[in-house]
Amino acid sequence: MSQNGLQANNNNQPKEGASSPYMSNDPNSNVANFKIIESTLREGEQFANAFFTTEKKIEIAKALDDIGVDYLELTSPAASEQSRNDCTVISNLGLKAKILTHIRCHMDDAKLAIDTGVDGLDVVIGTSSFLREFSHGKDMEYITKQAIEVITYIKSKGLEVRFSTEDSFRSDLVDLLSIYKAVDKIGVNRVGIADTVGCANPRQVYELVKTLRSVVSCDIECHFHNDTGCAIANAYAGKFYYYYFTGATHIDTSVLGIGERNGITPLGGLLARMYTGDKEYVKNKYDLTKIREVENIVAESVEVTVPFNNYITGYCAFTHKAGIHAKAILNNPSTYEILNPHDFGMTRYVSIGHRLTGWNAVKNRVEQLDLDLTDDDTKAVTNKIKELADVRPLSLDDVDVLLRSYHQAKADGSHTHFLKKIETPEHITAISAEATA
């Protein structure tokens, strides 16, 4: 990878774009002021491979705190003895992030949780018709009564409290709004909507958040599963509105998106998305250069490879290959980059040793090597690279040897003959071996 890479000049700042209502830095956007509830230590623990020791949880909590996430959500103390102990331990770390734990809407769970010293409780109950029938089987009146009792109790103990339904997008709308209105009335800090099965799309999220906003005055939290690829877009749709309409205030994430099934909104991907909406706010609030570190900790712990196409930190996220792209990116990175890799502690590569390369990208390398070649020379070498790369891709070293040797041959006028002699990538290797012999 790095052998075949060519770092581009990053000095050119993006110029002001043309007139379009679709520009990414929309002046009407209202992305700022969202809060992240980082749930790697709760939702993430529901990932198939996850088994976090107390030490690992502490390491992850600290790494997330370094990034500057607003909240950490932990597994319910009712899940197991270690889970209870971990809530106590992490609450006592003195982190900047507020510590939450996620409990069923039940007094026993609430009491157990409060005793751990957490800052707040995320209370959840299933409400969709599917869940009402097959999961806990309780009706809405009972649910509402229980919710009020539990919330009132938590508030009386001085803790922050959120009330969320489960599977909100398949729940009866009237039931949903009724219970949110009831808990808002008694002063819940936040209501949460959750796409537990990953069925929602951004348009539905927009509509539901808008409707909910007209019913409650408290904060709104969003939790999105990614089964059908909308977890990031849904989070953005919940938050992002035109005309200064304030949608959701809190977004649930996990590192690499780990969670039940294929997971939820990933922390890194969400930050990339939000960065396009309000770069300064996101850069100033969160340390984006530390995303990679916590991803590596979590990936190692749950024994997965960071996906090749991961947001920001995937190894090809800032690699440019097609000739037409390479040319433009070398002139001005913002032509093909909406994310500045440097803001995320990453580096850009422009790959040139392949059949899709273009002469402008090769020319840039000629200039970096300070070789005196005309455009026609560069085009001739580019055609040779394409021919050879039909056999196998060339490393940047191969490209450099080809360019330098061509340049040398030009001194005695043998450059055309030189190119003809190079028939396979191995000929370059041979030249290289000769030169170092």
Place this chain on the structure above:
Amino acid sequence: MSQNGLQANNNNQPKEGASSPYMSNDPNSNVANFKIIESTLREGEQFANAFFTTEKKIEIAKALDDIGVDYLELTSPAASEQSRNDCTVISNLGLKAKILTHIRCHMDDAKLAIDTGVDGLDVVIGTSSFLREFSHGKDMEYITKQAIEVITYIKSKGLEVRFSTEDSFRSDLVDLLSIYKAVDKIGVNRVGIADTVGCANPRQVYELVKTLRSVVSCDIECHFHNDTGCAIANAYAGKFYYYYFTGATHIDTSVLGIGERNGITPLGGLLARMYTGDKEYVKNKYDLTKIREVENIVAESVEVTVPFNNYITGYCAFTHKAGIHAKAILNNPSTYEILNPHDFGMTRYVSIGHRLTGWNAVKNRVEQLDLDLTDDDTKAVTNKIKELADVRPLSLDDVDVLLRSYHQAKADGSHTHFLKKIETPEHITAISAEATA
């Protein structure tokens, strides 16, 4: 994984959901009739690792044709000699899918492409202010003139032709609509919009497609990069509208989403998304059980691992872990599943040997093993599983040994004593070894 998995009963069909405008099978949706332009052999070739031999391209083309994608898009014959040859070879395979190649808006490229025998040409030109300044530097009048010349020529040869801008979401809107209107007027088959840098969000896509729909009468193709996690949601937003509004008609995908940087809308993820919009249409049109095969071919060829959290085929996509989920999913899979794994040739797992397990999930296993245990028995064993799993996760074999041994101990009344004796996961291993000794 499979050792720790418990397959759920899939006989229960989902019941009718409650009343909500946010239900996934929205009666107002208009998802059907989209066409897939599968671009693994074009956009995918721009992925950092991609180097496809002719044989590999043929294998991928056939595997995609088996799924039933509508089009295959190939790298421009102008890119290299092998690229030209591959267009000819794949055009002559006799596939059901139409074969396209993707060319710059240039007569030389068009002539070269037509000679390969492809069914149609996807013509592209950069139009954003960024690209106009830094890439090809041509003004709109010149671009329009050239587009008309190239399109007219391609049509005169009887081929299908699409005209797309690049970086459409950062282009000047008036320029954009002007050129689309001009090419629509001379009978282009399709216009394409492309989020080349991955900056667009679904709301912007909706607005741009809606505006474009009012200007052109031809088909509309969408191409979305995934830098900020919206590639699938954008494709859906381009296509999906309420009130029978027809948006985009063609969607570009690649296998695993491979392409420039972290890629574009992935084929599998798009199909998962579309399935939630119109299950019958998607199931009948595409062979969803063959997604995994082509993903494996491509992953091996470009030397990447299929991401752990990949849509549909990621190894945990259908794994359920949390106790509350496991209970519901065993009663009725649709409570926590919007995708039926069987429709994709996949299998569901419910994981029970961990600290988040619940007694209802364990009870289901008791029934599968045909053991005669009361609910109190099951709860006692579940608490023991949680205690042991705080040390390390248990395999399904471990859970089975624990359940069977408890059941055996019950015969002579020593079951309570038996559970007390089991203090670490290794004790289960010891019992297991004893039994087989």
